[in-house]
Amino acid sequence: MIIRSRIVGCGAYLPERVVTNAEMARMVDTTDEWIVERTGIRQRHIAAEGENTSDLAFAAAERALAAAGVKGSDVDLLVLGTATPDNTFPATAVKVQARLGMTGGAAFDLQAVCSGFVYGMAVADNFIRAGQVRTAVVIGAETFSRLLDWTDRNTCVLFGDGAGAVVLRADSGEGTNRDVGILSTHLHSDGRHHDLLHTKGGPSSTRGIGAIHMQGKEVFRHAVVNLARVANEALEANGLTVTDIDWLVPHQANLRILDGTAHKLNIPSERIVVTVQRHANTSAASVPLALAEAVGDGRIRPGHLVMLEAMGGGFTWGACLARM
Numbered sequence: 001m002i003i004r005s006r007i008v009g010c011g012a013y014l015p016e017r018v019v020t021n022a023e024m025a026r027m028v029d030t031t032d033e034w035i036v037e038r039t040g041i042r043q044r045h046i047a048a049e050g051e052n053t054s055d056l057a058f059a060a061a062e063r064a065l066a067a068a069g070v071k072g073s074d075v076d077l078l079v080l081g082t083a084t085p086d087n088t089f090p091a092t093a094v095k096v097q098a099r100l101g102m103t104g105g106a107a108f109d110l111q112a113v114c115s116g117f118v119y120g121m122a123v124a125d126n127f128i129r130a131g132q133v134r135t136a137v138v139i140g141a142e143t144f145s146r147l148l149d150w151t152d153r154n155t156c157v158l159f160g161d162g163a164g165a166v167v168l169r170a171d172s173g174e175g176t177n178r179d180v181g182i183l184s185t186h187l188h189s190d191g192r193h194h195d196l197l198h199t200k201g202g203p204s205s206t207r208g209i210g211a212i213h214m215q216g217k218e219v220f221r222h223a224v225v226n227l228a229r230v231a232n233e234a235l236e237a238n239g240l241t242v243t244d245i246d247w248l249v250p251h252q253a254n255l256r257i258l259d260g261t262a263h264k265l266n267i268p269s270e271r272i273v274v275t276v277q278r279h280a281n282t283s284a285a286s287v288p289l290a291l292a293e294a295v296g297d298g299r300i301r302p303g304h305l306v307m308l309e310a311m312g313g314g315f316t317w318g319a320c321l322a323r324m
Helices: 021-025 032-039 053-068 092-100 113-129 191-194 215-238 257-266 283-296
Strands: 002-013 016-021 042-048 076-079 106-110 136-142 161-173 181-189 196-200 204-215 245-251 307-314 316-323
Touching: 002 283, 016 191, 021 032, 021 076, 042 161, 042 316, 053 092, 053 136, 053 161, 053 283, 076 092, 076 113, 092 106, 092 136, 106 113, 113 136, 113 161, 113 181, 113 245, 113 283, 113 316, 136 283, 161 181, 161 283, 181 215, 181 257, 191 196, 191 215, 204 307, 215 307, 215 316, 245 257, 245 283, 245 316
Parallel strands: 076 106, 076 136, 245 307
Antiparallel strands: 002 161, 002 181, 016 042, 136 161, 181 316, 196 204, 307 316
C-alpha cells in the first residue's frame, strides 16, 4: 500500500458584483458580440472595494472545509496560489490560516499565475506522499481586476475575480490507476516566453504594479500545444488514454483555447467543464472554481477520473490527474 492524496472537499467563492459585456461596452470600445465571438465570455465577477484576495480565499477554503467535514485546526498545510496577494509580505496564506483557526503546520503563497492552483496541488500532494502532512488545503484566489488597464479592450474584458479551494487528506492505495486520489502531477515552465504574458513593474524593479500585457495570438498557440501535451503526459504516466477521462477541468482562459485543446486531445465537448462564459479568466482560481461547480451540481461523482490542467504567464503549465 502507498500513501495517496484524496480530494475530500471542494469550495468556491465569487464576489457579488457581476459585470456583463453590456456594461463593459459602456466602459471601453467593445461590444457583447465582439467579446463573445473572440472569448466566449458573457460576464465576470469583480471584487468590491475593500474586498481582498484573502477574503475570497478564506470564503472558498471555509466552504471546502465544511464540505469535507474538517476543522481548520486539523489542517497541516495551506498552499495559496495567487498572483494578486494582499501585500508584498507577509504571505496572504498566513492571513487565511489565522482566520480558519489553523494554528499549526505551515501556510505559504505560490506564484505561477494561472497555473498556481495546479502547482499548489502538486506541492501539497508531494508533502502528503512524503508523510509530512495528513491534511492540506489548496486554494486558488485572485483579484485580477486590480491589474487591468480598463482602457485596453484586448485584456480588460478577459479577466474576473474569484476563489476556489480543495481539501486533501492522506489515504492509502495499491498504486494502480484505479486508486482513489491524485494519481500524478506534472509541472513545466519556460521563461523564454516571459514577455508574451506579463505585468510591468514590481517591488524590485519599479514602483507600483503595472497592468497586464498580452500577445494574444502567441499565447493561444502555446496554450493549445502545451495543455494537450501535458494532458497526454499525465495519461501516459498512468497507463491511461483520453477515453478513460470522465471529465477534463481546464483553466478557463477563453473558449477558443478550450475548444482548441479539446480538438487536439480528441475529447468531446460534453466531457469538458466550462465556466468561462460566466466567470471569465480568474487565473489561479479558474480550475478550482470549475471543479467545485461540477462536483456541486453532481456532474463529477465518486470514481470519476478527472484531469485538471492549466497554463499561465511565465510560461508555466501543468496537469493533475485524480480519481474522485
